[in-house]
Amino acid sequence: MARVLLVNPPFYRLLGSHYNANSLGIAYIAAMLKRRGHDAWLYNADFLNRQVYANLKTLFEQFVDYREFFKNEDHPIWEETVGQIHAFEPEWVGYTSYTANVSAIDIISRKLRQRIPAVKQVVGGVHATLDPNVLNYLPALDYAIRREGEEAMAALVEGVNPETISGVVCRTRLGLRSNGDAEVIKQIDQLPFPERDKLWAISQAEKKTVDVSYICSIRGCPYRCNYCASPFHWKRDKTQYRSPESVIAEMKHVRDNYWDVDKAYDYSASANTRSKQELLIRDNTIVYFVDDVFTVKKARVKAILRSIIEEDLRMPWKCEARTDHLDEEICRLMKEAGCVRVKLGFESGSDRILRQIQKDETKEEMRCGARMLRAAGVPFTAYFMAGFPGETDEDLRQTIDFAKEIEADYYSLSILAPYYGTKMYHDLVEQGYELDKKPWEYFFHQTGELMVNKSLSRGVLEEYLALNEMNGEKLGYV
Ligand code: B12
Ligand code: SF4
Structure with a gap:
């Protein structure tokens, strides 16, 4: 041993x-x-x-x-x-x-x-x-x-x-x-549930503050956005999906062993608010489906949502999705099944930039998805980025306008960091950007540094970051 x-x-x-x-x-x-x-x-x-x-x-x-x-x-x-x-x-x-x-x-x-x-x-x-x-x-x-x-x-x-x-x-x-990549685990339903008990260097009392309600139901993403690591980390064509039965079994396992409705915790590390330096949200435990696109297979996700409803799990949850993988029925089922937040990567309001980053999703689809979620009463967080290569002030202004138009419940704003191993990283290094000379610790979204964009003006960038203000007092789930 x-x-x-x-x-x-x-x-x-x-x-x-x-x-x-x-x-x-x-x-x-x-x-x-x-x-x-x-x-x-x-x-x-x-x-x-x-x-x-x-x-x-x-x-x-x-x-x-x-x-x-x-x-x-x-x-x-x-x-x-x-x-x-x-x-x-x-x-x-x-x-x-x-x-x-x-x-x-x-x-x-x-x-x-x-x-x-x-x-x-x-x-x-x-x-x-x-x-x-x-x-x-x-x-x-x-x-x-x-x-x-x-x-x-x-x-x-x-x-x-x-x-x-x-x-x-x-x-x-x-x-x-x-020896290359490890072989894809095809029978992912057979994997044990992730460890949630053997936590080193914290007391029993501290354990209560640990959020163990994350669940992974899909490994991978079939899309190809050029700034994203997932297609290269997981390989698009090797995306693996757990069965609805397996997902529901893990939810029940979490509920029966770890669910604590009195728990006060805060998952707002990516949150922002106008009036406070810090943000504390008190609420029940929430399941977080960390899948890249929880809704990617519509029939599968509907089966999961119907089971949550039929089994009367009463567990609030949140997930990541794409607007082009929503429809009215999914939004309605999401609401009924206890969804308290959908996190959506809009990224840009400029069609030119959306094409450039291979988002494979149009502004119209995004508008429509936002509308359906609002109609169903499901809150959503909108993720945006600034600082794409070649992005102009005009592109970023379109992002600012679009962000306002979609009326998200929360805005999460980032400055682009091209991650090692993404298509964008390699394309930019080929074009002469010295990303390989940057320390690794600089590759995250809150450095404030425009790593690969020399054309955006400070004023427009500040206007973009000021979208934080729109979060105002709306201290919901993030
Ligand atoms: C949930 C999530 C978060 C959560 C939780 C992170 C956490 N510590 O658990 C939050 C929101 C906090 C977060 C933060 C960040 N995240 Co994040 N996150 C994810 C997300 C969506 C899922 C991660 C997950 O749980 N996957 C499920 C598990 C099962 O997969 P896994 O972690 O990859 O583990 C498997 C293998 O990788 C491997 N493995 C992993 N660790 C180890 C260790 C050993 C020893 C071994 C042998 C194997 C092994 O085996 C595992 C099982 O098969 C991924 C995207 C994705 N789908 O993977 C992005 C992702 C990992 N995040 C990313 C980024 C960039 C960040 C941030 C830097 C964002 C920022 N702030 O700027 C921070 C960094 C946080 C940190 N601690 O360093 C990028 C990483 C890209 C990169 N090249 O670095 C990803 C890939 C998103 C993307 N699509 O590009 N993140
Ligand atoms: S849809 Fe999301 S996870 Fe998939 S490649 Fe695009 S950004 Fe990455």
């Missing part, structure tokens, strides 16, 4: 906030290891025993301080994280990677290597999947795992020759050896 700690590195804490939900990627790895008889725990280094999150405006403002953490490798936050991992006395440590937290993984893993020279360290998740060479700049890591990590991680800790495991990248005398 191996002793394994799966780590979500600090990210929001470096931005003056924190993050108290369960990260599903490592929770699935832990659950599979448990099924195979190992002692696997989750450590969320972004956890703080606080229920108030910083709002979006504060996250943007904290970027200046955020950079300082990476300049000071002796900062207490790194020492604290490494200390907690050390205290677990792991034989194996696995880190989940986003592009933005690769530098944090580097610092933590090097320090841990000094303290426990024999520990085996593995990196998995989105960035490790997108970049087969990730071990070249993470010197303290032994292995990288690409794509779904359940089988590969279990095989590694069980001593299978790494060179033979699908999805594993390892070091050899001749350099890195990559």
Whole structure:
């Protein structure tokens, strides 16, 4: 039996906030290891025993301080994280990677290597999947795992020759050896439910503040938006869907074991409000379907929604979707099944930009989707981005007008960061943008930096960010 700690590195804490939900990627790895008889725990280094999150405006403002953490490798936050991992006395440590937290993984893993020279360290998740060479700049890591990590991680800790495991990248005398992406898990209904109990470095009382109600019902997305990592991380044509029965079973599992209607928590790290620096929402637990497009298969989603209604689950939930995968019946069923928010990526109000980013969705479809949701009484959050390559003031003005027109219940505003491994990233590097020279920790949406756009004027950008004001006092679900 191996002793394994799966780590979500600090990210929001470096931005003056924190993050108290369960990260599903490592929770699935832990659950599979448990099924195979190992002692696997989750450590969320972004956890703080606080229920108030910083709002979006504060996250943007904290970027200046955020950079300082990476300049000071002796900062207490790194020492604290490494200390907690050390205290677990792991034989194996696995880190989940986003592009933005690769530098944090580097610092933590090097320090841990000094303290426990024999520990085996593995990196998995989105960035490790997108970049087969990730071990070249993470010197303290032994292995990288690409794509779904359940089988590969279990095989590694069980001593299978790494060179033979699908999805594993390892070091050899001749350099890195990559076994490609891990094989797609086709029978995803057979996977264990993600780990929700073995949480390291928090007390029993603190556990109550952890949001364990995230559910993943689809792995992948069939679309091809050029700024998005999903098509490359999951592979569009390999998208896998859980059956409605399996999804309902997990909802019941969450309700029966973890549902706490008195729980006060706040998932508003991406929220913003005019009058307060901080935002606290008190409400019941909410299921969050993290699927890229929960509604992508209409018949399937209708079956899920009807089951939620028939089984009288009475669990509020939220999801991500696309407006072109909605119809009046879905919106009505969503409302009846307890949907409290749909998160929609509108991204731009300029048709030219929508075509350029391969959104494959028209403004008319977006208008229509917004109308149907409003008519059904389902609140929605609208995501927008600014700073696309070649985007002009006129394009961004169209975004501002469009945002106002659709009357979203909430606006989430970002500045574009072209992620490593996306089509956009590679196209831009080919065109001469030196994105490969930027530190990894800059690749997130709240830096405030226009990374690849030189033409937008400060005034229009500020007008765009001022859309925050439209959120006003509407402190709903985000
Ligand atoms: C839910 C979600 C969030 C949530 C929760 C994040 C969390 N910590 O759990 C919130 C809203 C907080 C969030 C925040 C951010 N997110 Co986010 N998020 C997602 C989303 C929609 C689902 C993630 C998920 O739970 N998937 C389901 C699980 C099962 O899949 P998984 O995590 O990939 O894990 C599997 C494999 O990757 C692998 N694996 C993962 N970790 C590990 C570790 C080991 C050791 C091993 C062996 C394997 C392994 O095995 C897992 C099971 O098969 C994804 C898109 C997507 N569909 O994946 C974006 C996504 C991961 N997010 C993204 C981004 C950019 C961010 C932010 C940087 C946004 C920002 N603020 O600017 C932050 C960063 C947060 C952080 N902590 O670093 C990008 C990442 C792109 C990139 N190259 O980095 C994604 C891919 C969105 C996109 N389409 O581009 N996010
Ligand atoms: S629809 Fe959403 S998840 Fe799918 S490729 Fe486009 S942005 Fe990514």
